[in-house]
Amino acid sequence: MTPEAIEALFVEAVAWPSGVADFLRRAGERTRAAFAATFADGRRLHAVACMEIYANAYFYRIKDALAEQFPLVHHVLGPDGFHNLATDYLCLAPPRSPDLARAGDRLPAFLRAFAACRRDPPYLADFARCEWAEYEALVAPAPPAPPPPPRDPTEALRRRFRRHPAARLFRSCWNYAGAVRARARAAPLPDAPTPGWNLIVRPAYAVVSYRLAPDEGALLSYAARGVTFVELCAEAARLRWSHDRLARTLAGWLETGALVAETAA
Amino acid sequence: MAHYGAILDGAGGEVDVFEAITENFLAGGGRPRAVLDALAPRRPIVFHGVGLGIASSAPPEPAYLEAARRLFDRYDPPWVSDHLCFHRSGRHYTHDLLPIPTTHAVLDRVCERVRWVSKVFGRPFCLENISRYVAYRRTDMDEATFFAELVRRTGCGMLLDVNNLLVCAKNLGEDPHAFLERIPPGSVYQYHLANHTDRGTCAIDDHRGPVPPAVLELYRYAVRRLGPATTIVEWDEDVPPYEVLVAQAARVKAVERTARPSRAMHP
Numbered sequence: 001m002t003p004e005a006i007e008a009l010f011v012e013a014v015a016w017p018s019g020v021a022d023f024l025r026r027a028g029e030r031t032r033a034a035f036a037a038t039f040a041d042g043r044r045l046h047a048v049a050c051m052e053i054y055a056n057a058y059f060y061r062i063k064d065a066l067a068e069q070f071p072l073v074h075h076v077l078g079p080d081g082f083h084n085l086a087t088d089y090l091c092l093a094p095p096r097s098p099d100l101a102r103a104g105d106r107l108p109a110f111l112r113a114f115a116a117c118r119r120d121p122p123y124l125a126d127f128a129r130c131e132w133a134e135y136e137a138l139v140a141p142a143p144p145a146p147p148p149p150p151r152d153p154t155e156a157l158r159r160r161f162r163r164h165p166a167a168r169l170f171r172s173c174w175n176y177a178g179a180v181r182a183r184a185r186a187a188p189l190p191d192a193p194t195p196g197w198n199l200i201v202r203p204a205y206a207v208v209s210y211r212l213a214p215d216e217g218a219l220l221s222y223a224a225r226g227v228t229f230v231e232l233c234a235e236a237a238r239l240r241w242s243h244d245r246l247a248r249t250l251a252g253w254l255e256t257g258a259l260v261a262e263t264a265a
Numbered sequence: 266m267a268h269y270g271a272i273l274d275g276a277g278g279e280v281d282v283f284e285a286i287t288e289n290f291l292a293g294g295g296r297p298r299a300v301l302d303a304l305a306p307r308r309p310i311v312f313h314g315v316g317l318g319i320a321s322s323a324p325p326e327p328a329y330l331e332a333a334r335r336l337f338d339r340y341d342p343p344w345v346s347d348h349l350c351f352h353r354s355g356r357h358y359t360h361d362l363l364p365i366p367t368t369h370a371v372l373d374r375v376c377e378r379v380r381w382v383s384k385v386f387g388r389p390f391c392l393e394n395i396s397r398y399v400a401y402r403r404t405d406m407d408e409a410t411f412f413a414e415l416v417r418r419t420g421c422g423m424l425l426d427v428n429n430l431l432v433c434a435k436n437l438g439e440d441p442h443a444f445l446e447r448i449p450p451g452s453v454y455q456y457h458l459a460n461h462t463d464r465g466t467c468a469i470d471d472h473r474g475p476v477p478p479a480v481l482e483l484y485r486y487a488v489r490r491l492g493p494a495t496t497i498v499e500w501d502e503d504v505p506p507y508e509v510l511v512a513q514a515a516r517v518k519a520v521e522r523t524a525r526p527s528r529a530m531h532p
Contacts, residue, residue: 003371004322004354008403010363011354040400044466045437050399050436053467060358065360097359098316099288103360125302139292165294205296 014055034157069104070131123174130176133168137202140166147263163224166202177209203257269300271507284497291332312345318352319378320365344389346424365472366395367404367411391422391454396432396470401448409447413515427484435468453491459499473502488524
């Protein structure tokens with residue numbers, strides 16, 4: 001066998017969802033013969049049992065990493081449900097990155113795509129998206145240094161805002177921050193959808209989530225596109241926001257790390 | 266991560282060097298990078314990867330190599346390391362360190378890859394012997410001969426994991442002393458010491474608990490035969506208080522002194 005063929009046989013055997021012995025039972029005669037000709041027995045274990053060690057390591061290492069990154073999904077599904085989710089996910093979306101921390105990058109999309117046939121709670125895919133956003137926020141680069149104070153009022157008006165590199169904003173009718181708090185209190189998770197946005201930020205090193213009202217989420221989404229202060233004020237006026245509300249909200253966005261201000265062009 | 270605070274609060278004076286897992290710091294920011302930034306001026310940091318899969322048929326992804334190179338350039342480690350293993354088939358990554366068939370064809374491939382990544386990283390590059398749980402029927406040489414030839418042909422350094430030799434001995438009946446006899450003296454840049462769990466039918470390299478006497482004894486033999494080098498204690502499960510880890514490092518230093526009281530061969 002070529003090294004490529006050995007690698008393919010090894011990985012196919014250890015990634016088989018019901019174990020190496022079952023893989024060989026279901027494989028063709030040629031595959032069984034190739035396996036027998038490739039792998040030797042250990043000192044105390046048959047070759048199949050030796051390979052089961054790798055199979056268990058493959059599944060549990062990735063499942064544990066997913067459970068760490070998606071604690072709310074794990075909480076909602078329970079240990080057995082999460083085990084089954086990880087099994088299905090690894091079958092249909094095997095890891096594509098050398099970095100274990102990215103093994104869950106397609107889990108939110110997987111939950112969304114299979115929501116109907118999996119009969120998950122309707123909020124699960126949205127919560128998974130937020131949990132993945134928390135991981136991305138955790139390791140996102142720091143924002144550029146803040147600009148110096150404006151030299152004159154017109155420069156302040158021309159300043160643009162950008163999304164903080166760690167910030168993530170999603171429109172969703174499911175309150176993620178509320179669910180995280182409910183889980184911490186061992187309270188029931190939300191079961192009624194309400195319009196709004198989920199905001200994930202990392203102002204220093206700790207990741208925080210917020211629930212935003214529909215109009216605040218919409219305005220923040222607009223501001224994060226790189227608009228100037230003047231443009232932001234115009235949009236706030238269109239939404240019938242008071243100057244005071246805009247000033248307080250904008251200060252909050254900058255303080256919590258949702259937005260960063262850039263030097264005027 | 267549990268001991269970031271203890272290390273940055275001024276502890277760690279007894280520790281000569283810290284080893285960081287490359288993949289944990291590839292992303293550009295956040296607390297992990299901030300901790301490295303704070304630690305780097307105080308102590309040398311070496312990087313140890315688990316994601317290169319140097320012997321895989323498919324070459325390492327350019328984006329991965331580039332991210333690793335940027336990380337190494339920022340912290341300027343005296344050397345970097347990964348494992349002699351494959352880790353994927355095509356684009357299917359296993360996130361495990363899988364054993365290679367030690368054939369001439371695989372040796373040629375690994376030699377070519379070592380030259381390539383050493384050039385990309387721009388600093389000495391070492392490979393570690395892994396724990397193995399299965400053996401191949403058809404090989405052209407044993408693992409020690411493979412390593413010796415790799416060192417001879419590429420100038421690659423070795424990260425010798427003493428615990429892994431014992432795990433392979435228990436699982437596959439290999440002779441760890443024979444392995445050490447075949448490794449060229451002076452080729453070891455770094456040692457790894459750890460514990461493993463013997464489950465009766467197999468030994469699992471789980472890095473849980475203090476370094477056991479059998480590993481320390483084999484380490485003493487390795488230092489006598491191959492020379493002293495930077496030594497890292499790996500303890501990944503049920504991680505104890507920081508003071509316990511420092512005490513482990515001190516114990517290892519004492520063993521090294523009794524083996525051969527001389528200067529380290531590498532910085």
